[in-house]
Amino acid sequence: MNKPALQQTPDGFYLNRTPWFAFILLCSIFALWAAAASMNDVLIAHFKKAFLLSDFQTAFVQSAFYLGYFFVAIPAAMVVRRLSYKSTILIGLLLYMFGCLLFFPAASTAKYGMFLLALFVIAAGLSFLETACNTYSTLMGPRETGTRRLNISQTFHPFGAMAGVYVGSFVMFKDTDATTEQLTQMSASEAAVQQLQMIQSTLLPYKWMIAVLVLMFILIAITRFPACKGNKPANNKSGSLRKSLGRLWHNPRFTFGVLAQFLYVGAQVGVWSFTIRLAMQMGGMNERSASWFLLTTFAAYFVGKLIANLLMRRLHPAKVLAIYGVLCIVLLAYTILVPNISAVYAAVGVSIFLGPCWPTIYGLTIDGLGEDTGVGGSLLVMSIVGGGVIPIFQGLLSDASGGNMQLAYSVPLLCFIVIVMYAFKCLRQSDTSPSATAAAVAS
Numbered sequence: 001m002n003k004p005a006l007q008q009t010p011d012g013f014y015l016n017r018t019p020w021f022a023f024i025l026l027c028s029i030f031a032l033w034a035a036a037a038s039m040n041d042v043l044i045a046h047f048k049k050a051f052l053l054s055d056f057q058t059a060f061v062q063s064a065f066y067l068g069y070f071f072v073a074i075p076a077a078m079v080v081r082r083l084s085y086k087s088t089i090l091i092g093l094l095l096y097m098f099g100c101l102l103f104f105p106a107a108s109t110a111k112y113g114m115f116l117l118a119l120f121v122i123a124a125g126l127s128f129l130e131t132a133c134n135t136y137s138t139l140m141g142p143r144e145t146g147t148r149r150l151n152i153s154q155t156f157h158p159f160g161a162m163a164g165v166y167v168g169s170f171v172m173f174k175d176t177d178a179t180t181e182q183l184t185q186m187s188a189s190e191a192a193v194q195q196l197q198m199i200q201s202t203l204l205p206y207k208w209m210i211a212v213l214v215l216m217f218i219l220i221a222i223t224r225f226p227a228c229k230g231n232k233p234a235n236n237k238s239g240s241l242r243k244s245l246g247r248l249w250h251n252p253r254f255t256f257g258v259l260a261q262f263l264y265v266g267a268q269v270g271v272w273s274f275t276i277r278l279a280m281q282m283g284g285m286n287e288r289s290a291s292w293f294l295l296t297t298f299a300a301y302f303v304g305k306l307i308a309n310l311l312m313r314r315l316h317p318a319k320v321l322a323i324y325g326v327l328c329i330v331l332l333a334y335t336i337l338v339p340n341i342s343a344v345y346a347a348v349g350v351s352i353f354l355g356p357c358w359p360t361i362y363g364l365t366i367d368g369l370g371e372d373t374g375v376g377g378s379l380l381v382m383s384i385v386g387g388g389v390i391p392i393f394q395g396l397l398s399d400a401s402g403g404n405m406q407l408a409y410s411v412p413l414l415c416f417i418v419i420v421m422y423a424f425k426c427l428r429q430s431d432t433s434p435s436a437t438a439a440a441v442a443s
Helices: 020-050 060-082 085-101 103-109 112-139 143-154 157-172 180-185 188-200 203-222 240-249 252-273 275-283 287-311 317-337 342-353 357-366 370-400 410-430 434-442
Strands: none
Touching (some): 020 143, 020 287, 060 085, 060 370, 103 112, 112 357, 143 287, 143 357
């Protein structure tokens, strides 16, 4: 039986069917940015020793990374408006490659600030990718299955995250590495040699990443992608962006959604960023052994996504978000209060319930925005900056309490209280809001 010809729906945004090869390529990009983000969690533990940093200072790895999202998301949305989703993706891949290349001068100079600059550039590229891909994946097929497609795309995320942690941990960390205590007892020259070796070990994962990015760039460049930009002719009205921002600012559900996404990303990054440090503290192990706990978090994350996708066939997405959020709070409370290795297992278990949060908050927040969807999506991508803010508070709390990693997990717990409030707000609106009903059907 022949497939129907690929066509735009009358509104010009959606398609009559999903072009599967193009869609799978799009999904693969989700894995690529997950790999970059998860390697940051390894870099935090690695740089702490290589540069002899405090927990507060290591948190700047995430700050530099997520500030790239904050500053570039709106320019990326403007590129989507002016050019196309495909062009925006290609620009994002080029920036991603350039940021990886900057690791080489950073390693040769052994400057922490140079590594932070490289991470900022990588994140700028990822901001282009996320601004395009999150919204684009909802559009590449019928409207009624848009939220489901985003959840499918997000299922690729944990595979990239696991790859990033595995490659990063077992290439950067070596059993022969000196401990922090040993470094402080060495002479300055001996310590400098050891630290330089640790810094140089960061390069190999990024060499491999560059090779993958080149291949992906070629595949995207030669593949046809539908426009999905609507039927309205492009115009250059100077007030169009301002008007969209004004409408969105006065949309309470949207603004609450942006706050919820900011706190969710911050909580997720905070939970993952300090998993290695928590395992080292509670289990008395080295970085390489503790990395297994971080790797396990992404396996748990994947399992949680699959379960959530099944639940969403029967339950409203906001209800799944509320249930998962409450369970996150329970496990985080256990992580904070129980003074033994089981607290680490609870922290790992949190990741089971992180799976549906990003795409569900994203889908609930942009659904029904119409012509403001592109700008709304870019603002949600900007909210990823929460990943650079929340871990700083965790680092400050840990340093202020004498390095108590358990206490630091109270910060993501507070974030999830607000996320659950957002989920209940969406549930209250679901009976009267046509867009919320559409979201439920789409899931």
